[in-house]
Amino acid sequence: MCDVNPPVSQGRLPKRNNHICHKCNVAKPTLKSRHTYYCQPCFEVAFGNKFRAQVGKALKLSPRRKPRVFLALSGGTSSRALLDLVYNFSKLDYPTANNQKFEKFIVCHINESALFPNSTGNADILRGMVEAYDGPTYDEVPLESAFHVGDTESNDSIPAPLLRINEGSSYVDSEYLFTLSRSEESFRAKLQALFAATKKLTAKEELLADLRTSLLLQRARQHGCELVFLGDTCTRLAIRVIALTSRGRGYSLPVELGDGSQWFKEVVTPPSFTTGLPVKASIDRLTEDFIVGLDRDFPSTTSAVTRTAAKLTPRDGLDLRKQCLLCLMPVETDIPQWKSDITVRTNTDSQSTKDAQGPSSPSTLNLTSHLCYACQNTLSELAPGVDLPTLVPPTYFEETIAGLGQLGLTEEHGTGGALMSSEAMKASIQDFLLDD
């Protein structure tokens, strides 16, 4: 959008003088956006106005209703521009520092230096950047605190319950077995071990996205913010629509991207697993290349994709109270049934091989029905033995495990495992449970 001579044809638009800014009709243009040539000052004003109009309409603010606002800042172009736009918006009718449009304005940066050592300096740069504005409060949170439960700054923060993937877990049989794990390693080491457990970049990206989403959400809740700003652009959203579809996430797509939903969106940070790597490194990277390339030849692609996605809704019958333990998204029932209906893996003669497996250990948790379809795919690309943090709220996790204990004896897949009673189950996870 910042190219003065883009390859896109102008279509049926009237021919206009391309040597002068179309807004002020005086200055020399520096950029072209959506068939219009702008000089820099005019572009800034026009862009700001457009943002203000859209946000103002969506938020319905009034002097009496001052929201607490949370902005996720990766430091990339989109979220950096968003910070400036939201700041200018907040100052619009309130030019002095102590009288603000927002009751609270938190700018949160997730420090991912545990995974990307090259980005270690970013946090300090961003802190300076945010502090240069008067008003927003800078909040930095390390990615590894996704392994905490509760307030990360206070001393009473508790490690999140860890799920260790068992050897017997298998994508083909669509059976995901775990044991609760208590590792004494540092959070940072656990995080690094988790990402070292797979070579597949698609799986890494999915895990990272899950961790970010849950952290931002947790953080925004801790600050009591009811509004979360994320730097997703139309292009980025279109890429996400196609990437989520390609990973089998059609069921959660409407809640992930729908702007009216109670759910959430995520941001994209400059250092990523696929920066500088070939196109086929991961699904996200490939989709990015695909959409950006297509949009160059067919300029309506991104808006068509995002508009289409906005018309979708979660399927009837999808239980929106049930959350995936990993990504917090809705879980469909009957995934193993769906898979087994379309795939035959055995012939009738050797059907017995599966039943011949030894009984699973008493502490084994079969969490297949609490993991969504796409997370099951991701897990199939992780090595057994790795510890995963549960990202759902601890009370939800406790209920899930307790529910599993009651159902355990009538386990639907007939693994023959003697599953523990709910009391025994509760005893084994006692250390992780929070007092009400």
Next chain:
Amino acid sequence: MARLCEICHREKAVLKRPKTLQSICRPCFYQVFETEIHHTITKNRLFQPGDRVAIGASGGKDSTVLAYVLKTLNERYQYGLHLFLLSIDEGITGYRDDSLETVKRNQLQYDLPLKIVSYEELYAWTMDAIVREVGLKNNCTFCGVFRRQALDRGAMLLGATHIVTGHNADDIAETVLMNLLRGDVARLQRCTEIATPGEDGCVPRSKPFKYTYEKEIVMYAYFKKLDYFSTECIYSPNAYRGYARAFLKDLESIRPSSIIDIIHSGEAFQVRRGVKMPTQGFCSRCGYISSNPLCKACVLLEGLNRGLPKLGVSRAGLQQLDPQLGPAADPNSPPTTAAKEYPSSSDPSAAAAVRTGKSLDW
């Protein structure tokens, strides 16, 4: 040491299944491949005993394997189906005439009756003639729209109660992506359905290969040494679809389950209430189902016959449609009134052929 089959643990494994990543032997591959299709057919109750099933046969790998597998399954599980091969001759010299030779060989090899319907009989236009008229740019639109109807007409003439097509999982995943990219919500919701309900005078249609990977179909044809025709159509493939196809192939190489994952996504898509959707009616000219007063095939045919080949292809082309025919672009006007207002086509012979099939000699 050679690897043993992961299913029977006896034979030597000769292939790795793209769908499950299992290394398996040839007999086990045939077994799982055929059984999956059998499951798809029985779980979705695609057929009733006694059904007369027309297999859309192009001579390509998908339809050849479909004909072979359906015949095998029909005998093995006693579906009680009467199977036919139904081919459409689009009139593309150097492509369809060759592939039809394959279909004719299949007819003998599988001992199935064959019917060929041609665009020329139905519409009085061959694709060669259409391309001479419209050029290479939008010719796929004509071919696709005409083929859909031609299959239905052919099936009715055969007295078929069901049509099966060789669309495989890759095709369906690609269509999901295409409909997302084009912003076609109505089709996005429909395109993952395995069968169309054959109401309103249409023959029900289904895709038994909905969950079958293209790669496995090729493997099956290769190992069974099935005789099929593999050449791209000489009238260049649709460019936009080409992007989606290339993207899908890349996705598959990153994560082989992507194809099934996309279908899984597609099945979950549901359009929000309140989104305007086209309403299904009937074409006032030929009576075929259509969401407009005139069906797409009639609009395209009208354009061809009047020397306005852009008609029905581009928005600008639709404006060339004179005011009398204008409501073709308006989805809301009821088809019944349209029938009174718009008398029959300027080329009565073609339209009559479409309507009654009289000029067809079988």
